[in-house]
Amino acid sequence: DTEVTQTPKHLVMGMTNKKSLKCEQHMGHRAMYWYKQKAKKPPELMFVYSYEKLSINESVPSRFSPECPNSSLLNLHLHALQPEDSALYLCASSQELTASYQPQHFGDGTRLSIL
Amino acid sequence: GQNIDQPTEMTATEGAIVQINCTYQTSGFNGLFWYQQHAGEAPTFLSYNVLDGLEEKGRFSSFLSRSKGYSYLLLKELQMKDSASYLCAVSMDSNYQLIWGAGTKLIIKP
Numbered sequence: 001d002t003e004v005t006q007t008p009k010h011l012v013m014g015m016t017n018k019k020s021l022k023c024e025q026h027m028g029h030r031a032m033y034w035y036k037q038k039a040k041k042p043p044e045l046m047f048v049y050s051y052e053k054l055s056i057n058e059s060v061p062s063r064f065s066p067e068c069p070n071s072s073l074l075n076l077h078l079h080a081l082q083p084e085d086s087a088l089y090l091c092a093s094s095q096e097l098t099a100s101y102q103p104q105h106f107g108d109g110t111r112l113s114i115l
Numbered sequence: 116g117q118n119i120d121q122p123t124e125m126t127a128t129e130g131a132i133v134q135i136n137c138t139y140q141t142s143g144f145n146g147l148f149w150y151q152q153h154a155g156e157a158p159t160f161l162s163y164n165v166l167d168g169l170e171e172k173g174r175f176s177s178f179l180s181r182s183k184g185y186s187y188l189l190l191k192e193l194q195m196k197d198s199a200s201y202l203c204a205v206s207m208d209s210n211y212q213l214i215w216g217a218g219t220k221l222i223i224k225p
Contacts, residue, residue, distance in 0.1 A: 040217075040220075041217065042204075042215030042216060045212060048212075056212070088155075090158075101206075103148060103160035104160070107157055108156055109156075109157055
């Protein structure tokens with residue numbers, strides 16, 4: 001069990017669907033991250049939030065839309081995804097964006113399949 | 116550009132010792148993390164090195180040489196549950212993003 005909780009664990013959706021991935025942490029961390037991970041590859045950073053403000057957007061297509069409603073929650077809204085978007089989506093958190101010595105804590109991820 | 120190299124796959128025997136190497140060439144450096152990731156699961160934090168030398172944590176140790184751009188993770192008394200991918204990641208000093216290696220898949224045989 002991890003201290004970062006992601007739901008759902010699995011998601012299958014069509015290319016025209018709209019769905020959301022959710023992430024929650026109660027460690028008081030102020031930095032939260034979305035990563036995409038393909039099989040046998042390292043995680044690829046998508047978005048970073050610091051104190052509920054979007055700090056980094058790694059040129060992610062607009063069909064992915066992040067949202068940080070409060071310091072404990074992070075959402076990733078999905079719309080009109082492509083088959084190549086099928087991957088494991090990981091949420092992570094860390095104490096502060098600038099505290100580089102603090103590790104990121106990961107959730108178990110949502111395995112997303114696009115039909 | 117940023118580059119981190121790790122072996123793709125290693126095999127070791129239960130009860131033995133294995134060393135997983137990581138070399139990096141990055142434009143900045145603020146520390147190096149090692150994570151363990153079992154198939155289909157989240158990466159879990161193992162160790163962090165910012166100064167040269169060896170950090171020991173139970174059966175796992177991690178070493179860093181900043182001048183050589185080199186780190187290794189040493190796993191002792193290997194257990195079957197240690198079968199996983201091991202990723203090294205460099206924390207950049209410019210924006211604190213992590214630059215990830217591709218990971219080393221470690222297979223433990225009885």
